[in-house]
Amino acid sequence: MLDIIVIVILLLALFKSNESISKKFRLPWKYQLHLHYLLVYHLFFSLFFTWYILNFGGDSQGYWYFTMEQILIRGDVYWGRYFGTSTTFILWLTYLPSRVLGLSYLTGNILFGALGFIGIRYLFVMTAVYFPYNHKVLTISLFPIIFYFPNMHFWTAGVGKDSICFWGIAWFVYAVQAYRKRWWQGLLALFFVYMARPHMGQALIAGAAISILFGSEIRKEYKIVLGILALFGSIYLSATTLSFLKLEEFSLEELGSLASKTAGLLASGHSGIDVASYSIPMRIFTFMFRPIFFDAHNVMAILSSFENALYLYLSFFIYRNWSPEALRDMPVFLKTGIIVFIPTSLAFANSLGNLGAIMRMKNMTMIYFLLFCFFLIAHNKKQRYLRAVDRQRFFQRRQAIIEQKQALSDHD
Secondary structure, eight states, X not given: XXXXXXXXXXXXXXXXXXXXXXXXXXXXXXXXXXXXXXXHHHHHHHHHHHHHHHHHOOHHHHHXXXXXXXXXOOSSOOGGGXXXXXXXXXXXXXXXXXXXXXXXXXXXXXHHXXXXXXXXXXXXXXXXXXXXXXXXXXXXXHHHHGGGOHHHHHTTSSSSHHHHHHHHHHHHHHHHHTHHHHHHHHXXXXXXXXXXXXXXXXXXXXXXXXXXXXXXXXXXXXXXXXXXXXXXXXXXXXHHHXXXXXXXSOOHHHHHHHHHHHHHHHOOSTTBOOGGGSOHHHHHHHHHHOSOGGGOOSHHHHHHHXXXXXXXXXXXXXXXXXXXXXXXXXXXXXXXXXXXXXXXXXXXXXXXXXXXXXXXXXXXXXXXXXXXXXXXHHHHHHHHHHHHHHHHHHXXXXXXXXXXXXXXXXXX
């Protein structure tokens, strides 16, 4: 009974918040409807995620039922003993709903899935507000269809680090977009991302610092203050990040050693790939655009193949649509997202040797690459439209001058 009450209250709250955020950003009615559709769609994936994990296994059950073998808590077990980074942090989050309230695993997936949906909603709203034009592929508009991609919903629909990180990163870039009034939200978002995956928290700080320092819309005094805060924050958190990664220092040699070790550990199972034998460009291609159709080994891999095909197709538009003006006019949230995407993708491309792991890990930031390509195209379309309008106005003015001169000549 408690499970039903929790789920009903949660869904009603999400439904009402869809309406309130739509009004806040003055979204058209059709976009508010899409937020409701996305909520129902995401709920379906929480149900599907539950079925999938119960039938095929996964760490998600271990987080909810406290059966993670790599976490051994000696002595009295209580909530505070689980507080820490990575796996222990997820156990700390699930302790109250699972151990104290006794909620079911399905309810747990819906709770974590709600966070994943909120992250998707942040990106949906900012795309609707800050992108100048839409773009069609095979007569289908990219927005809002890109927010229905199944891979993004699947990995953010259940208990685990993936939902927390996706939500936290999206919340962080949402806060950065209006940092003067949402700075406290950015700090909270950074806390959750860092505690779940310290290396991603470190990347977020760097991404925010670079996007703020090079953003043309930010006043100089804010750049200096925020840059100093980001620098000190990065230094402060670096020790914990090194400890988490089991590194002595941030160096190419240390990172390369970690990458080789991790690639070897993850290159197992029917979806394992030998990335150690790949060239660097091939590793990057594998991370960004695989699995493709001949790699597909299950339903999610097949669906992911269609998404990856679109990613690859849109990537060819980068060169044609890139311009300094597009980067200058790019909203801060997207600058931050793409700056976070680049180094984390390079790191994961050199360390992940399993297509299943690749699908999970790139889900945190791949949406920002897609939005980056989309924005370049939309910005180029806007500039072409403005140039066409200017030409039309020029010819109209010239025609008016000619007609005026003609009228004066006839009068004389």
